Amino acid sequence: MAIPLSADRLVSALRAEGCTVHEVPGWRDHNRNHRGAWGPVHGVMVHHTVTGPGTDVVGLIYNGHSVLPGPLATGCITKDGVVHLTANGRANHAGGGDGAVLQAVIDESYGDRPPAPQKHDGSPGAVDGNARFYGWECENEGDGRDPWPRVQYDAIVRATAAICRAHGWGPKSGIGHLEWSDWKPDPRGFAMKDFRAAVAERLAHEPGWNPGEEDDVALTDADIEKIARKVLTLDGVIVNAVNDPNNTHIALASSARNIETIVRRVEAKVIGLGAPTVSDAQVTALAAAIAADSALADRIAEKVAVKLAARLAN
Structure with missing residues (x-):
């Protein structure tokens, strides 16, 4: 019963x-x-x-x-x-x-x-x-x-x-x-x-599993630092990743189970590099920044964008 x-x-x-x-x-x-x-x-x-x-x-x-x-x-x-x-x-x-x-x-x-x-x-x-x-x-x-x-x-x-x-x-x-x-x-x-x-x-997988997510955990510390530095260079720039219907990175795959961990690692790295805080706008901006970097974009751009858009929408 x-x-x-x-x-x-x-x-x-x-x-x-x-x-x-x-x-x-x-x-x-x-x-x-x-x-x-x-x-x-x-x-x-x-x-x-x-x-x-x-x-x-x-x-x-x-x-x-x-x-x-x-x-x-x-x-x-x-x-x-x-x-x-x-x-x-x-x-x-x-x-x-x-x-x-x-x-x-x-x-x-x-x-x-x-x-x-x-x-x-x-x-x-x-x-x-x-x-x-x-x-x-x-x-x-x-x-x-x-x-x-x-x-x-x-x-x-x-x-x-x-x-x-x-x-x-x-x-x-x-x-x-x-x-x-x-x-x-x-x-x-x-x-x-x-x-x-x-x-x-x-x-057959853990709750929240996404096909291909196993590849996402391979981000190295060097990848995280590269993203973090991009966020720092975009200080004050707001990329409207939520409301832009033409942003293909938003429209593609749903977020990977571990993407929140990746975002938190980026934020922590940004703070470690000397920024006292990191805003949602700054972190959202990384979605557009890494889209210009094919090596990173191929691996995480769309997933990061989807996750960050959901965070802002909520």
Whole structure:
């Protein structure tokens, strides 16, 4: 039996996995627990929102609509990769589904996919999925043509892995709505088999792992000093790494797990070189400075920029 995560534990798990989390005001007390059970929980269900540009998709998932009251999921994962938390408890996302699928998820006993569902909401013998699954509503038109940006797909993988890791579950605890109900097609646009493989790869590493991050730890003291001296020479220069949409170093890879350590080493070195303090603006400026140095840029520029932008944004 798995007891649902508390709000604090959920937030901590998501952030440890490298997710960018937005706590929608009121989400900690927002749920449908008055309408039925919440728990024991056994898995995470992935959906698409069937929404296009111009929709307040986070508001929709939080509030629901005239036919189905909110919250409509644990969270809404938007195309920019932000995990917007919209519910702490039961939410109207899974509906009724197949008990054989639930048992296969509990046992993690299936192969590439759970047994084909034979039930749906309202059918005889359907199981209440809202009590058993966390839910991610993921912003997408759901027509099979609307793309899934890499940053969004990565966030869905991370968010699912975060919950699985917190509960001690494996990747087969993550399923799509189409694998739960014979009425549902979502998520459309990627294969759940491949999605579970990505979750499995993440679970095989420490929380917050990023592909290729092992190379990042090879920065030498000479590298750090070189960066630090660049920061000193940029005293008083502010590079707007947060608001410049054309800064490709911001738009590329997500930050490496150890990048905060690298930044702290740079700051410490700057102080050791004679600067009494180092501002966020100075350290942010290093993102642009090292971009001009190919040897350093190839190794850390984009990761440093992403991390520093996140720090400033917060």
